[in-house]
Amino acid sequence: MKTKPLTIIFLSLLISACTSLSSPAAAPVPTVDPSAQRIFHNGVILTMNPDQPQAQAIAITGEMIEAVGSDADILALRRPGAIVVDLQGRTLMPGFVDPHTHIFNDAEQYLDMTVLEAQQVALENGITTIGDMYVNEDFLEDMQKLDRAGGLQIRTSLYLVMTDNCGDLQGDWWQQYTPTRTPGERLRIGGVKIFTDGGTCEEPALSYELEPGAGTGDLFHSQEELNGLVAEAHSAGYQVTIHAVGDRAIEQAQNAIAAALGGQPNTLRHRIDHNSVIRPDLLPRYGEIGILPLVFGPYPLCEPFGPPPPAEYQAWEWPWRALLDANPGLPVAWHGDDPFFGRIRPLDDLYSLVTRNEIGRDGRVCEAPEWQKAHTITAVEALPMMTINAAYALFRDEEVGSLEPGKYADLIVLTGDPMTIEPEAIRELNVSLTVIGGQVAYCAADSQSLCPTSD
Ligand SMILES: [Zn+2]
The missing domain is CATH 2.30.40.10 (Urease, subunit C, domain 1)
Known part of the structure; x- marks a missing residue:
């Protein structure tokens, strides 16, 4: 089963392929005694x-x-x-850890590359571990074959779809594949993925209209339904990753994880990915409940998704400064979400995190407006988000993400x-x-x- 068609907004982003424009050509890799x-x-x-x-x-x-x-x-x-x-x-x-990407599952469809070619682009840009976020049974088998054949170099955790990107349930196929967390596994089952609002199918669920008459977006489930999905995966021992872009979806996802945890610590490291538009009262709830938020590097400036938000909601958009300040000590992680979200180049995302400017697919710099500049974080804050915190989000922090004996x-x-x-x-x-x-x-x-x- 393929990903359902993306909205026009995203299609316009995909016209140019993701390539590593500024990486020098690869040289032949010398073989050395592996034990040296x-x-x-x-x-x-x-x-x-x-x-x-x-x-x-x-x-x-x-x-x-x-x-x-x-x-x-x-x-x-x-x-x-x-x-x-x-x-x-x-x-x-440490190599970059991207805990939410599609570079393997969408290599053919959106990058016009084989998985091995996409892997090479990622390696040239410093990515050494990923979470691949849209895995169905066919793709899982393909990845297992690749791993058995010795082709997989990047440490890869697979997230199995419970719903597709339009929120439709995909049955219980995922239950036959148990999550694994053995150190050293190149390929592993990380957990399951649930979509709870629009983004790549329909629109993000917001508390306000971006344009008069445009509506406030699309929630895919009732609170009760989402609680049921999260509880089902939680009780079976799966880490749950919830796609939530708009504030109404984030609130629903926070509620569902809180209900599944029942006041206990989040030992399965359930995550909310994207968190693009956060209502201020939702900011401290990540830390209070113990939820891991994963966030984008760039705000889309070069090819905007739509009009800028109304002035009174600008502080809600990609508010990473406020998110970090409201949750001291919480391992907030970055994600690339490529190829939908720019080039496969974490250094571009690092630049965006610390300046809020965006580097377009053609390499030009799109300057952030002042209200977005208010959300800058420092490189000292951003680099752990792209390495050790991201490894934590994949249960890989005991293996990678920092340089320690x-x-x-x-x-x-x-x-x-x-x-x-x-x-x-x-x-x-x-x-x-x-x-x-x-x-x-x-x-x-x-x-x-x-x-x-x-x-
Ligand atoms: Zn994604």
């Missing part, structure tokens, strides 16, 4: 580990991180046969440090190297010195 020790030193290591936020060097053995620390400490661990790479001041950080060596090297450069300069950054499980998955043609070959 590898050391990267003389760099800026952004660990996303609050106990040791920065370091200069990292040692890897096999698939795993062995140690993170100063140049002196790490080089002292060097063993005979080690491959040592001088980062020459470049920045090394005992985690998988999933990392990227960037041409500069997004935490210290001017926000405007973030859009000039590129990925030089992508490593998954200690193995080079992408090496930019201009960065051969970084690719760990035997020396």
Whole structure:
């Protein structure tokens, strides 16, 4: 079963294919002894580990991180046969984790690529782990075949559709596939997906009309029906991901998760994805109930979905500043939602999070209006949302998302440090190297010195 047709709004976004416009061409990836020790030193290591936020060097053995620390400490661990790479001041950080994307399930239909080609684009842009969010039985089998054949490099969690994107129930097929959480699984069942309002089918459910006479959008279920769906998946042990764009849908999704939890902690990490238009009274409820919110990077400025919201509702739109402030300590995560939402390029999304400007599919910058600029967050806040918090949303935080001994060596090297450069300069950054499980998955043609070959 295919995704039902998108609205005209989204179709207009899809005319140009998502490509990595500014990534240098891939070079042949050298093969190295997988058990060899590898050391990267003389760099800026952004660990996303609050106990040791920065370091200069990292040692890897096999698939795993062995140690993170100063140049002196790490080089002292060097063993005979080690491959040592001088980062020459470049920045090394965990690979991007995109917990809500469609780059695999929509590769053919919307990117005109095979899954392997879409994977290559993602690797070139620093993505090392994803949640693929629209999985039916046929696609699940395709992914299992790909994994068995050894083709899957990106760690992938699959979310099985309980409803389609128009809210129609898809039967109980998902119940024969139990979620798995074993460390090291390249492919796993993450949980189930429920759509509760419009966005790609019908319109988001808002408390106000975007245009006079346009109506206030489409809720797909009654509160009672949604409560029933969430309770069914919850009691069967599935993590539930609810698509909710408008504030009326968010409120309904919050209520349904709260009802399923019955006051207990959210140990299954039920999520609400998108959260685009949040009524102010709903902001603290994520933390109060314990719900994980996943949010977009860019606000659609280059190809707007419609007219700007009425002035009195502008503070509700993509209000990430207010969302973070209202929920201290909650692992709020970013999601790319590509290919519907721009290029497969997390660095563009990082630029949007810290400036609110958007980079269009053609590479031009669309300047954010002042009311949207009020929602900027810092790179120090945004990067954990794109790594460790996103890994938490996929139950992968014990394996990846930060650079710590005992985690998988999933990392990227960037041409500069997004935490210290001017926000405007973030859009000039590129990925030089992508490593998954200690193995080079992408090496930019201009960065051969970084690719760990035997020396
Ligand atoms: Zn999506």
